[in-house]
Amino acid sequence: MQRRIAVVAVFVQIALAACASPSEPAAGGTTPTPSPAPAVTPTAAPSPSFATPSASPTAAPSVTPAPPTPKPAPPVTTGKPISCTGKIAQTRPVASGTGPGGSVVRTGSQAVALTFDDGPDPINTPKILDALKQCGVKATFCVVGFRARDNPEMIARIAAEGHTLCNHSWQHLFDLAKRDDAYIRKDLDNTNKMILRAAPGARVAYFRAPGGNFTTKLVKIASDLGMESIYWHVDPRDWESAKFGKGTAMVNHIIAAVERDVRPGSIVLSHDNGKPDTIVAYRTLLPWLKARYTLIALPDAPPPPPSPAPATPLP
Numbered sequence: 001m002q003r004r005i006a007v008v009a010v011f012v013q014i015a016l017a018a019c020a021s022p023s024e025p026a027a028g029g030t031t032p033t034p035s036p037a038p039a040v041t042p043t044a045a046p047s048p049s050f051a052t053p054s055a056s057p058t059a060a061p062s063v064t065p066a067p068p069t070p071k072p073a074p075p076v077t078t079g080k081p082i083s084c085t086g087k088i089a090q091t092r093p094v095a096s097g098t099g100p101g102g103s104v105v106r107t108g109s110q111a112v113a114l115t116f117d118d119g120p121d122p123i124n125t126p127k128i129l130d131a132l133k134q135c136g137v138k139a140t141f142c143v144v145g146f147r148a149r150d151n152p153e154m155i156a157r158i159a160a161e162g163h164t165l166c167n168h169s170w171q172h173l174f175d176l177a178k179r180d181d182a183y184i185r186k187d188l189d190n191t192n193k194m195i196l197r198a199a200p201g202a203r204v205a206y207f208r209a210p211g212g213n214f215t216t217k218l219v220k221i222a223s224d225l226g227m228e229s230i231y232w233h234v235d236p237r238d239w240e241s242a243k244f245g246k247g248t249a250m251v252n253h254i255i256a257a258v259e260r261d262v263r264p265g266s267i268v269l270s271h272d273n274g275k276p277d278t279i280v281a282y283r284t285l286l287p288w289l290k291a292r293y294t295l296i297a298l299p300d301a302p303p304p305p306p307s308p309a310p311a312t313p314l315p
Helices: 002-019 124-135 145-150 152-160 181-198 216-224 248-261 276-292
Strands: 112-117 140-143 164-167 267-271
Touching (some): 140 152, 145 181, 267 276
Parallel strands (some): 140 164
């Protein structure tokens, strides 16, 4: 009887083992090593978005947006070559006057001198040089020392194309004249050295004080260094965008101011550094000016003073 019971117990254990789930090991047994899952390329999870979600997940129907309201086109500095032909007689009186501290405002002749300050600018200076070249016009560039140091290729091009270089101080300090003499001399001398390093054959015969803030002391120091101090006769104030605006408004203002104020013998002030509107304005001004005036670069050397009239012999 006991043997029969033992046999029955064995069969019961076998049956229970057969009914157990294959994924669940028997209590106290070791966990079977799972078969490796097939290789699946995972789909990259979307990056978290912090945008406000759409109100509805349903895609909106395609709608052609209305065209935006057109804005005025900004002035361009490229286009067809400038035509500077033709002659128009003018009868305006010759420019007159003197600048502060004994600086000069006139060329000393019937010719008009265009001057460009504060460069060289690697973006705008090449554009005004291109425009001047198209019209066969020479000008004067009053350059800042540290910009001459940083853009020597522009200084070399200005000199190579026959324009005149002018010292506009090392870093454009409006109160330069208030500094002591030694500081001023060092400022102007270092600026000349940077100009001549880039253009060894050039001669820096002119100086323009930042802001035109000349004093007799500043004019004297510049003269001691071999430079004549130049002011201006025409100032279109192309730097005053707070008053005259930018873009087309400034372009139109510059054109109107120069055409209104220029006279035979005028020195005209303009800026190339950071002033794209000035470059655009000169695409119109160059043909207008060349038709009416002789346009010159200030000579490399200031003209000598006139010779005194010969003495009348005594009777």
